[in-house]
Amino acid sequence: MQALPSLRIQQLVTLHVGPIDLAIAAGECVCIHGASGSGKSLLLRAIADLDAHRGDAHLDATACSSLPGPAWRRTVALLVAESQWWCERVGDHFDHGVDAAWMEQLGLPDAALDWQVARCSTGERQRLALLRTLMQAPAALLLDEPTGNLDQDSTRRVESLLDAYRQQRQAALLWVSHDPAQIERVAHRSYLLDNGRLHGLR
């Protein structure tokens, strides 16, 4: 039986994207692909309420506009494609520590928290950024090419961690990906974003 739609987007319009309606059930993974510049990142940013937009997003019964911005972004978390760091040490970016099992699952040693950010590879940073976001325990995830810089092994590890998270927490996932094989693996439904509109594939 289908639960109530967990993440609902209604008549969302931002810059040249939209209006877009989309409902993602709890525990469901929806993928979006499309050409560069088609507005996939803009759409995710608008859902995370980082850009001004028309329309609204709901998590269960809670409207985005009814929560303060930071509270909304903690529950509907955006993971950007290019991870950003502002302290010297990796561990200083984790307010609530990090789950050791998750670290291991992504192939990162415990000592990674003591690494200097500047000395991490792009792929290491991307996996650490995913953990940083997951540690906030979001109910919905907006993922902008979460495996964009990863090799095949790391990509599979990230996919299985996200899959486990989705099932355990009944999280709703909106996943932007360029890789048709990845979409095949992870998505329950997928859409093409073209000309500011979502086009269903299956």
Next chain:
Amino acid sequence: MNVIALSPLDLAVAALLIVALGGLSLRMHIGVERQLLVSAARSTIQLFLIGLVLKVLFESAQPVWVALLTTVMLVVAGREVMVRQKRRFVGCWGFGVGTLSMFVSAFAVTVMALLLVIGTDPWYAPQYAIPLLGMVLGNTMNGISLGLDRLTQDATQRRQIIESRLALGQDWQRAISDSRREAIRVGMIPIINAMSAAGIVSLPGMMTGQILAGTPPVEAVKYQILVMFLIAGGTGFGTMVAVSLAARRLFDERQRLRLDRLRLPKN
């Protein structure tokens, strides 16, 4: 008091320095001769005018005129802060942030000094109020323009970082905290340096002036210390107020980073 009055000829001799410098700039194709002469002429005219204004003001000592002159000083300083910004706020905030902060800090500090420290009678006695405000305002203006400039530049450069922090659910104060701290620090460095070097490397202008005018050195030193502290207070509080107001203005009610509220630099 035994001031040796300066004749126009005395000033003309000093002006020869400017002319000689201009000539050299022309010869070496440095290209600053025009700016040099214009600014020298401007300062001559402006200083004579303010001299006349002060002369009249000291004789009448009407509060209305004191208020009017200080308002003019504030508006000019506010405009100066605005034009020094590479990326200033659009709309009335461009002028408002700096002007409001200078009003809050420089005026409060000066009034405090007049009322509590010097105890002039009446408290707005222009002979004390105008030079003190001028010194505090001038330095506060520098601190605020440095701080604001640094904040807006930093926020623009670190946009992705700030937005990532917002995406992690941090509130705007935390997301901008690094840039804000750095901007306040940058605004306060000049006065901290000036205080450290005072007396050893540099003899501050006000003290030098008083000594030239015949004030006993120790009295002049005491006034200089007072003025230094007032300037530090005015600059520090002014920069904090200005940078905090500006940081708030960089975010909207949904706590989104709004760099579109800054004007693009023209070049």
